[in-house]
Amino acid sequence: MTAALQTNIRPVKVPATFRVVNKQSLAPFRVRCAVTSPGKKRYNITLLPGDGIGPEVVSIAKNVLQQAGSLEGVEFSFREMPIGGAALDLVGVPLPEETISAAKESDALLLGAIGGYKWDNNEKHLKPETGLLQIRAALKVFANLRPATVLPQLVDASTLKREVAEGVDLMVVRELTGGIYFGEPRGIKTNENGEEVGFNTEVYAAHEIDRIARVAFETARKRRGKLCSVDKANVLEASILWRKRVTALASEYPDVELSHMYVDNAAMQLVRDPKQFDTIVTNNIFGDILSDEASMITGSIGMLPSASLSDSGPGIFEPIHGSAPDIAGQDKANPLATILSAAMLLKYGLGEEKAAKRIEDAVLVALNNGFRTGDIYSAGTKLVGCKEMGEEVLKSVESQVPASV
Numbered sequence: 001m002t003a004a005l006q007t008n009i010r011p012v013k014v015p016a017t018f019r020v021v022n023k024q025s026l027a028p029f030r031v032r033c034a035v036t037s038p039g040k041k042r043y044n045i046t047l048l049p050g051d052g053i054g055p056e057v058v059s060i061a062k063n064v065l066q067q068a069g070s071l072e073g074v075e076f077s078f079r080e081m082p083i084g085g086a087a088l089d090l091v092g093v094p095l096p097e098e099t100i101s102a103a104k105e106s107d108a109l110l111l112g113a114i115g116g117y118k119w120d121n122n123e124k125h126l127k128p129e130t131g132l133l134q135i136r137a138a139l140k141v142f143a144n145l146r147p148a149t150v151l152p153q154l155v156d157a158s159t160l161k162r163e164v165a166e167g168v169d170l171m172v173v174r175e176l177t178g179g180i181y182f183g184e185p186r187g188i189k190t191n192e193n194g195e196e197v198g199f200n201t202e203v204y205a206a207h208e209i210d211r212i213a214r215v216a217f218e219t220a221r222k223r224r225g226k227l228c229s230v231d232k233a234n235v236l237e238a239s240i241l242w243r244k245r246v247t248a249l250a251s252e253y254p255d256v257e258l259s260h261m262y263v264d265n266a267a268m269q270l271v272r273d274p275k276q277f278d279t280i281v282t283n284n285i286f287g288d289i290l291s292d293e294a295s296m297i298t299g300s301i302g303m304l305p306s307a308s309l310s311d312s313g314p315g316i317f318e319p320i321h322g323s324a325p326d327i328a329g330q331d332k333a334n335p336l337a338t339i340l341s342a343a344m345l346l347k348y349g350l351g352e353e354k355a356a357k358r359i360e361d362a363v364l365v366a367l368n369n370g371f372r373t374g375d376i377y378s379a380g381t382k383l384v385g386c387k388e389m390g391e392e393v394l395k396s397v398e399s400q401v402p403a404s405v
């Protein structure tokens with residue numbers, strides 16, 4: 001993030017928040033309070049459709065979110081704002097001030113994806129990806145939860161053998177606002193031999209490691225009690241500190257079994273025996289890569305949602321995939337990752353667990369009914385486009401009896 005942008009960002013206005021988990025739990029799990037009127041709750045949601053398949057999947061997820069909410073007495077005010085290439089085309093920057101302001105004033109953000117061939121050769125500060133990194137920094141969403149679950153309906157869509165994929169249920173806790181994506185110094189310069197040199201810095205302060213490690217320990221505690229910290233401590237100083245701090249915190253979580261793994265081994269183990277993992281905690285770049293890898297165990301990158309959370313203030317909820325320019329505008333995108341991100345928005349962002357469960361159940365019903373987009377298609381199922389898959393999920397939300405949490 002540029003210094004110029006930093007100075008333009010106003011401090012986050014923090015509305016009333018409350019904790020959803022026990023007292024030892026962490027601020028990143030705080031949820032937003034709704035403005036209430038008798039029998040109704042209302043939240044302000046900023047929609048950031050972005051580029052490529054982003055607008056296609058966000059418009060579907062918005063309808064599903066609205067419907068699931070209304071069945072649970074929750075109303076939303078949506079405000080759509082530009083980010084990424086769409087913002088560059090509109091106003092010449094990838095993250096306009098107006099988008100930052102709207103984001104900070106809202107209760108949660110639902111983001112599609114950014115990027116595309118058109119902007120690939122832009123200067124760094126004018127790339128869509130810079131806008132995404134800037135909004136993560138502006139909202140201080142340091143904790144990125146990326147669940148990868150192999151649904152029974154999709155075992156055959158996995159690229160791994162049934163016996164390897166079946167039953168996989170893991171959570172990648174990725175540090176999102178530090179590390180090499182943000183580290184200074186960075187740049188491209190000419191060295192004394194007249195040769196161009198590109199350089200970046202992997203840097204983590206102790207407090208950045210501690211806060212993401214705490215989120216991970218808390219997450220593991222609520223799952224199966226196993227935490228694997230992934231680093232490259234055999235080579236990188238930033239990883240040596242990472243391992244030291246994570247190890248030191250383990251004594252506060254005696255009920256969590258901590259292990260450490262080098263990232264190259266972790267990449268291999270994820271496809272060899274993914275069921276060995278419960279919760280994985282790792283840095284920004286390793287988490288980015290390993291979660292894409294983990295997505296294929298579940299059948300497709302089009303299935304994986306995420307939640308990006310801060311100490312206070314709104315979270316960003318988005319699929320882990322990108323803008324998929326190769327299939328954009330063709331009604332081929334799988335909207336389920338974004339729909340499930342809307343469920344995470346309800347659960348982690350707003351504490352509306354019943355409405356979240358409605359969405360999760362509706363996705364399962366649509367899959368049970370045999371509907372598949374191309375990326376998760378297998379013989380004997382019904383091939384549908386992005387819109388039809390969205391309609392099927394919407395129908396399932398509407399037809400469900402109130403779900404128990």
Ligand SMILES: NC(=O)C1=CN([C@@H]2O[C@H](COP(=O)(O)OP(=O)(O)OC[C@H]3O[C@@H](n4cnc5c(N)ncnc54)[C@H](O)[C@@H]3O)[C@@H](O)[C@H]2O)C=CC1
Pocket residue numbers: 053112113114115116117129132301302303318319320321322323324325326327332333334335337375
């Ligand atoms: N969070 C974000 O907004 C991200 C943006 N990007 C950007 O997206 C653009 C494309 O990047 P890629 O590396 O190609 O990654 P990508 O995730 O957009 O696509 C990788 C492959 O997965 C497929 N795919 C992705 N999402 C899908 C979905 N929902 N349904 C069906 N198939 C899907 C695509 O068609 C493509 O073949 C780049 O500009 C990149 O910088 C990449 C990753 C994350």
Ligand SMILES: CC(C)CC(=O)C(=O)O
Pocket residue numbers: 129132133288320
């Ligand atoms: C496009 C990058 C900035 C980020 C990314 O790939 C991700 O967060 O998954």
Ligand SMILES: [Mg+2]
Pocket residue numbers: 288289292320
């Ligand atoms: Mg990525």
